[in-house]
Amino acid sequence: MAAKRSSGSIFDAPDLRREFEKVDISLNFIPFIWKYVIKNPNCKWDDIPNLPSAAYPLLHSKFRTLSSSLHSVVESNDGVTTKLLIRLQNGAFVEAVIMRYDTRLGKYGGKPRPGGLRSTLCVSSQVGCKMGCKFCATGSMGFKNNLSSGEIVEQLVHASYLSQIRNVVFMGMGEPLNNYAALVEAIHVMLGPPFQLSPKKITVSTVGVIHAINKLQKDVPGLNLAVSLHAPVQDIRCHIMPAARAFPLEKLMDALQVYQKNSQQKIFIEYIMLDGVNDEEQHAHQLGKLLENFEVVVNLIPFNPIGNLSEFRSSSEEKVSRFQIILRGVHNIRTTVRKQMGQDISGACGQLVVNLPDNSSINGLTDIEDLHLR
Numbered sequence: 072m073a074a075k076r077s078s079g080s081i082f083d084a085p086d087l088r089r090e091f092e093k094v095d096i097s098l099n100f101i102p103f104i105w106k107y108v109i110k111n112p113n114c115k116w117d118d119i120p121n122l123p124s125a126a127y128p129l130l131h132s133k134f135r136t137l138s139s140s141l142h143s144v145v146e147s148n149d150g151v152t153t154k155l156l157i158r159l160q161n162g163a164f165v166e167a168v169i170m171r172y173d174t175r176l177g178k179y180g181g182k183p184r185p186g187g188l189r190s191t192l193c194v195s196s197q198v199g200c201k202m203g204c205k206f207c208a209t210g211s212m213g214f215k216n217n218l219s220s221g222e223i224v225e226q227l228v229h230a231s232y233l234s235q236i237r238n239v240v241f242m243g244m245g246e247p248l249n250n251y252a253a254l255v256e257a258i259h260v261m262l263g264p265p266f267q268l269s270p271k272k273i274t275v276s277t278v279g280v281i282h283a284i285n286k287l288q289k290d291v292p293g294l295n296l297a298v299s300l301h302a303p304v305q306d307i308r309c310h311i312m313p314a315a316r317a318f319p320l321e322k323l324m325d326a327l328q329v330y331q332k333n334s335q336q337k338i339f340i341e342y343i344m345l346d347g348v349n350d351e352e353q354h355a356h357q358l359g360k361l362l363e364n365f366e367v368v369v370n371l372i373p374f375n376p377i378g379n380l381s382e383f384r385s386s387s388e389e390k391v392s393r394f395q396i397i398l399r400g401v402h403n404i405r406t407t408v409r410k411q412m413g414q415d416i417s418g419a420c421g422q423l424v425v426n427l428p429d430n431s432s433i434n435g436l437t438d439i440e441d442l443h444l445r
């Protein structure tokens with residue numbers, strides 16, 4: 072269990088609201104304070120003009136402008152991907168990854184320049200992860216701690232200093248649905264002022280935490296859901312993702328059926344391509360049949376090597392392409408292949424390894440064209 076921490080982040084909305092209510096300060100000041108801090112990264116509380124006088128001592132004693140700090144920033148050679156290493160209040164590190172989409176080129180890439188780029192931010196929700204997927208660097212660390220909602224939002228704040236963020240994907244380190252309350256709080260903050268993201272621009276990726284999927288749809292309607300399915304049958308799923316034992320495929324598909332009926336939204340299916348494990352033609356047909364009554368987009372993900380941490384190898388391009396042809400041609404399922412980006416800075420999925428004394432690695436999504444940018 073993670074130790075209970077006092078957050079000190081003003082982006083932990085419930086904490087700030089509670090403190091303001093205690094001394095009768097209007098909650099309308101909260102977005103104003105957030106906006107000021109975002110525009111003035113190094114500001115002090117006394118710099119913020121026109122707050123009620125009771126707000127200053129309260130902010131001084133209970134909060135910091137930002138509870139996390141930007142430790143370092145690494146750019147990929149092509150300028151498309153930027154990796155942010157962020158130090159949390161408890162000393163642990165997480166990474167967030169910015170991916171820039173060039174509106175003129177109509178694809179990821181292009182040189183950073185004002186106005187022409189809309190960026191996607193891949194955020195972390197936990198330090199480590201208890202799900203233990205065998206292809207994932209984060210899974211090999213075990214679970215260390217949950218991020219607070221403020222720490223999740225602060226990744227967006229740090230990234231906003233570097234790029235205009237239009238989309239947020241919860242595809243960094245950790246299983247977001249295992250940190251449910253903080254996830255939902257963070258998303259509510261991102262949807263409101265001053266961030267004003269649309270729910271359609273936020274994607275939550277899950278290994279399939281069944282009991283939380285439909286709760287999320289009720290608590291924050293309109294979000295995109297991405298499900299890391301990775302296998303069309305239960306035994307392969309259990310082999311590569313131990314958490315599948317707790318979340319059996321049949322029950323997961325039932326939950327997705329309910330989700331789709333209630334949300335009327337398509338579901339994004341992530342499928343990592345592992346050589347000789349889940350990439351044969353029969354698996355493509357099994358997957359096609361499994362998904363035949365769903366409105367989905369399947370994203371085939373080439374496996375990103377994670378050093379000695381995993382026994383797996385990536386499928387050949389021919390196999391990935393054959394898999395895609397079967398899903399599209401035979402089963403009529405919209406299927407894309409995730410482009411690999413950011414490998415030169417270890418910014419690709421499953422590759423983000425932070426060699427630090429007290430923690431270590433993160434995965435980041437690298438191709439989200441299909442989620443937001445059609």
Ligand SMILES: C[S@@+](CC[C@H](N)C(=O)[O-])C[C@H]1O[C@@H](n2cnc3c(N)ncnc32)[C@H](O)[C@@H]1O
Nearest residue numbers: 207242245246276277278299341375420421434
């Ligand atoms: C790191 S996870 C975080 C979100 C959530 N825990 C999940 O599993 O969906 C984001 C995506 O990265 C994928 N991933 C993990 N390790 C990978 C690797 N080595 N190569 C490619 N994709 C990987 C996961 O399967 C998942 O689809």
Ligand code: SF4
Nearest residue numbers: 200202204207210245
């Ligand atoms: S893939 Fe997702 S659920 Fe699996 S270990 Fe990695 S972060 Fe956790």
